[in-house]
Amino acid sequence: MTEPSSRDQLLASRLRDTLDRSTEHADAVVDEALAKARARALARQRPLRSLPRQWVLVPGLAVAAALALVLILPLSSLPHGDAGRASGVQATSAHAMVEDPEMLDDMEMLQALAEPTNTPKASS
Amino acid sequence: MTSYRPAPHSMDAFLREAGRRAQRMAEFATRDRDAALDIVQDAMISLVTHYSDRPGEQWGPLFQVILQSRIMDHHRRESRRKKWLTWLAAPLDDADNDPWQQIPDTAEQDPVQLLARADDIEIVLRAVEALPLRQQQAFLLRAWEGLDTAQTAAAMSCSEGSVKTHYFRALAAIRGHLQGEQPSGEES
Numbered sequence: 001m002t003e004p005s006s007r008d009q010l011l012a013s014r015l016r017d018t019l020d021r022s023t024e025h026a027d028a029v030v031d032e033a034l035a036k037a038r039a040r041a042l043a044r045q046r047p048l049r050s051l052p053r054q055w056v057l058v059p060g061l062a063v064a065a066a067l068a069l070v071l072i073l074p075l076s077s078l079p080h081g082d083a084g085r086a087s088g089v090q091a092t093s094a095h096a097m098v099e100d101p102e103m104l105d106d107m108e109m110l111q112a113l114a115e116p117t118n119t120p121k122a123s124s
Numbered sequence: 125m126t127s128y129r130p131a132p133h134s135m136d137a138f139l140r141e142a143g144r145r146a147q148r149m150a151e152f153a154t155r156d157r158d159a160a161l162d163i164v165q166d167a168m169i170s171l172v173t174h175y176s177d178r179p180g181e182q183w184g185p186l187f188q189v190i191l192q193s194r195i196m197d198h199h200r201r202e203s204r205r206k207k208w209l210t211w212l213a214a215p216l217d218d219a220d221n222d223p224w225q226q227i228p229d230t231a232e233q234d235p236v237q238l239l240a241r242a243d244d245i246e247i248v249l250r251a252v253e254a255l256p257l258r259q260q261q262a263f264l265l266r267a268w269e270g271l272d273t274a275q276t277a278a279a280m281s282c283s284e285g286s287v288k289t290h291y292f293r294a295l296a297a298i299r300g301h302l303q304g305e306q307p308s309g310e311e312s
Contacts (some may be wrong), residue, residue, distance in 0.1 A: 007235070008295050014242040014265040015298065019252070019268050022245045023144040030157070033149060037165035038139045041172040045135060 129270050131181040138183050139168055146191050149264050152253050153195045154296075163198060167191040185271060188279040192261060196281075199257065242304040251301035255294055258282075262290035263298070 026034075132138035143164060150160035167190040175186050241247050252260060259281070265276040266287070276291075277284045 004145075008292075011238070011242060011295065011299060012263075014239050015248055015252075016267050018243055018245055018248045019145075019148070019264075023148055025245075026144055026147070030144075030147060030161070033161045035144045037161065037168055038136070040142060040165060040185065041139060041168035042136060044169055044173045059191050090183060 129184055131179075132183060133180065135172060135176055135183070138180065138187075139172075142184065143168065145268065146187070149191065149268075150195055152264070153257055154198055154262055155253070159198060163191065163194045167194050184269065185275045185279065187263060188269060188271060188275070192265075192279045193281075195257075195261075218224055238299065238302050240303055244305075247302060247305045248298075250305070251298045254301060255297055257284075259290045259294035259297060262287050263294035266291050 132141065146164045149158055150163045154160050170190045171183065171187050175183065176302065210211070210287060252263065255263065256261055261280050262276060262283065265271045265279055266273070271279065273287050274282045276287045279286060280290075
């Protein structure tokens, strides 16, 4: 009962063509209103397309902030003040003394030069 | 019946083509041009906002789901409003609302004359407008939009069996209407 016969299909096809023709003669007021409705609808499409860019931007900023923290934190975690600088100088000096024989000679020469000036003071 | 509407190449082209049919459908259902335009605009915005990233061949069925939902919402609002307005009025004759009562006798038919009347825009528009809402929806979605039974059932939020029944009754009613009508050119 509910299956359309070939007679029904022929009638439906003819009706479809007639309805299609009916929309070709829509009046100007309806056409204008539909054009405005279409424009309003399509205006909603643009924010949707820019949405992925926003979602890329936010995690991108987060990654950049994390990298900056990783780079800045080790520097800021170094000891501050004279003690830190002194230890740095000491380490550098010790390293140089071990590695550079010329420096050792220079040091010995400076010590030798310093001894005569210190001895009279100590004796006096 | 297979879908005969080609897949649109852009949302703009789809809305341009489907918009006119949607407006006609909504006007059939509401019999109010302004309300129909509001419904179509609402459906267009909803489609673009939620489904513009879907493939083009899905836009038609999705648009119809939204459109038919908006049409039913409009009818519910109107029913509630009329219920209060006609609270004290005389009750309607139920026979007028019975779809079976609206199907004319189709015992005698001249197929050539019937198809000639089916070519007449004014007669066809009157015949479709006279259909009860659910029959009208089933007929327009199946015959005009080219949706299959399952897609029509989804758009109408009912079973496929109901779609077949509504469609069959709609065709019978239109056939009867066409038989009783005089072509526009022959009207005195």
